Amino acid sequence: MWQPHCETMERGALEQLQLTRLRETIQRIAENNPAYWEKIGSPRAEAFRSLDDVTQLPLLTKADLRAGYPFGYACAPQKEFARVQMSSGTTGKPVLNPYTRADILQWAECMARCLTTAGVTREDVIQITPSFGLPNGGFGFHYGAEALGAFYIPAGPGRTLLQLQLMRDLNATVITAIATYPLRLMEAAREENFDFRQTKLRVGIFGSEIWSDELRARIGREMGIETFDIIGMTETGGVGMGIDCAAHQGNHVWQDHYLVEIVNPQNGALLPDGQAGELVVTTLTRHALPLIRFRTGDVTRIISRERCDCGRTHLRLARFTGRCDDMIIFKGVNFYPSQIEQILLRHEGVAHDYHITLAYDTHGNETIELVVEQTNFIGEVERERIAREILDFVGLSVTPNYVAAGTLARPVGKAVRVIDKRK
Numbered sequence: 001m002w003q004p005h006c007e008t009m010e011r012g013a014l015e016q017l018q019l020t021r022l023r024e025t026i027q028r029i030a031e032n033n034p035a036y037w038e039k040i041g042s043p044r045a046e047a048f049r050s051l052d053d054v055t056q057l058p059l060l061t062k063a064d065l066r067a068g069y070p071f072g073y074a075c076a077p078q079k080e081f082a083r084v085q086m087s088s089g090t091t092g093k094p095v096l097n098p099y100t101r102a103d104i105l106q107w108a109e110c111m112a113r114c115l116t117t118a119g120v121t122r123e124d125v126i127q128i129t130p131s132f133g134l135p136n137g138g139f140g141f142h143y144g145a146e147a148l149g150a151f152y153i154p155a156g157p158g159r160t161l162l163q164l165q166l167m168r169d170l171n172a173t174v175i176t177a178i179a180t181y182p183l184r185l186m187e188a189a190r191e192e193n194f195d196f197r198q199t200k201l202r203v204g205i206f207g208s209e210i211w212s213d214e215l216r217a218r219i220g221r222e223m224g225i226e227t228f229d230i231i232g233m234t235e236t237g238g239v240g241m242g243i244d245c246a247a248h249q250g251n252h253v254w255q256d257h258y259l260v261e262i263v264n265p266q267n268g269a270l271l272p273d274g275q276a277g278e279l280v281v282t283t284l285t286r287h288a289l290p291l292i293r294f295r296t297g298d299v300t301r302i303i304s305r306e307r308c309d310c311g312r313t314h315l316r317l318a319r320f321t322g323r324c325d326d327m328i329i330f331k332g333v334n335f336y337p338s339q340i341e342q343i344l345l346r347h348e349g350v351a352h353d354y355h356i357t358l359a360y361d362t363h364g365n366e367t368i369e370l371v372v373e374q375t376n377f378i379g380e381v382e383r384e385r386i387a388r389e390i391l392d393f394v395g396l397s398v399t400p401n402y403v404a405a406g407t408l409a410r411p412v413g414k415a416v417r418v419i420d421k422r423k
């Protein structure tokens with residue numbers, strides 16, 4: 001562990017620390033940003049008697065943060081800013097997260113813990129493939145690797161053949177990426193007869209996108225690595241809010257830095273542990289952009305607050321199953337693209353890429369088309385089985401169209417799975 005004392009803290013002490021830091025965060029907002037403080041109901045820090053009191057505060061949305069562009073929610077003067085990251089939203093104004101020097105140290109600490117949790121040490125060679133720029137990924141891993149004192153390769157995204165070459169020639173042992181990038185690496189490796197097992201690679205740390213257990217198993221098998229699921233986003237201070245450990249029993253959240261809740265995405269009501277809903281995050285140690293009850297849009301549940309097999313006491317979240325805004329409603333059936341992916345990837349010969357297109361036909365009826373890439377020809381029996389599983393598990397009646405691998409467009413950055421022409 002990077003900080004055994006913090007990571008194994010007894011639950012009572014951990015929650016007391018969270019309460020103290022919640023009060024400090026409220027105090028910081030009250031002193032530095034009157035408009036923000038008013039928006040959350042002008043609470044007095046000393047009025048917080050227990051962590052449950054946080055539920056009396058309103059929820060903060062990404063739209064709120066956007067409306068505050070550029071620094072409407074900042075709680076430090078600009079002369080204290082050391083850097084800024086920007087969320088990679090697709091529409092509207094971006095969200096900027098300014099960092100003070102203290103925020104950068106907080107980020108480095110969280111990332112060093114995450115890397116250590118994935119078994120990475122200063123002996124490792126870390127290849128960093130997320131972007132070094134306004135999105136937070138590249139720099140998050142950079143600060144974590146610096147804290148560890150490990151050798152790292154700031155490769156950045158793309159140039160997949162060069163990535164494979166560097167991986168082999170520089171003896172990379174760890175690769176970090178957005179979760180669908182390993183698919184590009186695997187694809188390029190097959191074309192080039194590049195064998196991951198001839199490299200020193202042993203660990204993959206992936207995040208920023210929903211990736212199913214089935215995809216995870218496939219990446220682990222093809223690349224011959226152990227994979228770890230890292231969480232965190234620009235708004236919360238970047239990648240590194242938590243990660244899963246060698247026990248792979250859910251993603252630990254660094255509770256001394258973050259207070260998390262699960263709410264009903266429809267009405268914002270708090271949900272009990274175990275029930276799936278939207279992840280809401282309150283930051284406890286961020287200075288320039290402290291968040292109070294920020295709605296992340298990620299769908300998950302709290303698996304356990306008990307001590308994990310790895311010895312850590314910080315609570316565990318289930319791997320994210322979708323984004324609230326990714327939920328598709330088709331002819332009254334609610335589903336997430338990840339549910340389709342889980343079914344597809346169980347079948348040999350089905351490639352990783354698929355598109356779901358929703359539209360209206362000339363009579364105004366909703367239509368769905370599912371196009372799936374195949375690496376081997378999918379026979380009739382298998383096709384029927386896949387269609388039946390989609391009906392049984394998702395409730396959708398759809399017959400996929402199979403096309404050759406490489407047919408579907410491959411965007412740079414996050415994968416596009418759904419094209420909704422109904423909007």
Ligand SMILES: [Zn+2]
Binds near residue numbers: 309311
């Ligand atoms: Zn653990």
